Amino acid sequence: MTFDEAQIRSALAQAxxxxxxxxxxxxxxxxxxxxxxxxVVHDLFGGEILKTGLPGYDVDHYYNRIDGVIVDLTDSQFSxxxxxxxxxxxxxxxxxxxxxSEYETLRAxxxxxxx
Numbered sequence: 001m002t003f004d005e006a007q008i009r010s011a012l013a014q015a016x017x018x019x020x021x022x023x024x025x026x027x028x029x030x031x032x033x034x035x036x037x038x039x040v041v042h043d044l045f046g047g048e049i050l051k052t053g054l055p056g057y058d059v060d061h062y063y064n065r066i067d068g069v070i071v072d073l074t075d076s077q078f079s080x081x082x083x084x085x086x087x088x089x090x091x092x093x094x095x096x097x098x099x100x101s102e103y104e105t106l107r108a109x110x111x112x113x114x115x
Contacts, residue, residue: 003045003066005073007114012037012073015109020102030077033106036098037073038062039091040107047071049094052085062094 016029016037023032030037039062042049047066054061061082063072075082095103 001044001114003041005071008041008110009073011110011113014113015106017105017109020106020109028077030074033077034062034072034074035094035096036102036106038064039094039098039103040110041066041071041073042091042094043107044110049089049091050084050086051089051093052082052087054082060089060093062089 012033013029016024016033018024020036021032025031038049041047041064045064045066047064049062050065050070051060051062061072061074063070063074063084065071065086070084070086072082072084
């Protein structure tokens with residue numbers, strides 16, 4: 001499967017739900033989806049998992065680097081641009097607060113929309 005950012009963004013917007021992250025809302029569907037999205041995209045398309053700290057929050061924000069290009073598929077949840085640290089992270093780091101059911105639900109929903 002080839003990574004097409006526009007196609008993936010469109011499919012994710014339809015695939016995200018309360019079943020993929022409890023912070024999801026209809027107004028901000030990307031909210032809380034960074035960990036699970038990053039891992040699903042990594043598993044399907046490869047590349048690297050990166051993270052950055054968010055000022056004012058006690059959590060890391062996860063995103064991908066695919067074919068040398070930084071890709072933050074959940075950037076629409078932020079009202080201001082993110083200053084990225086591009087710190088390498090592991091799949092286990094990103095999965096730390098993701099339920100297996102959230103991962104499986106997003107993976108299946110994304111694949112269904114990419115067919």
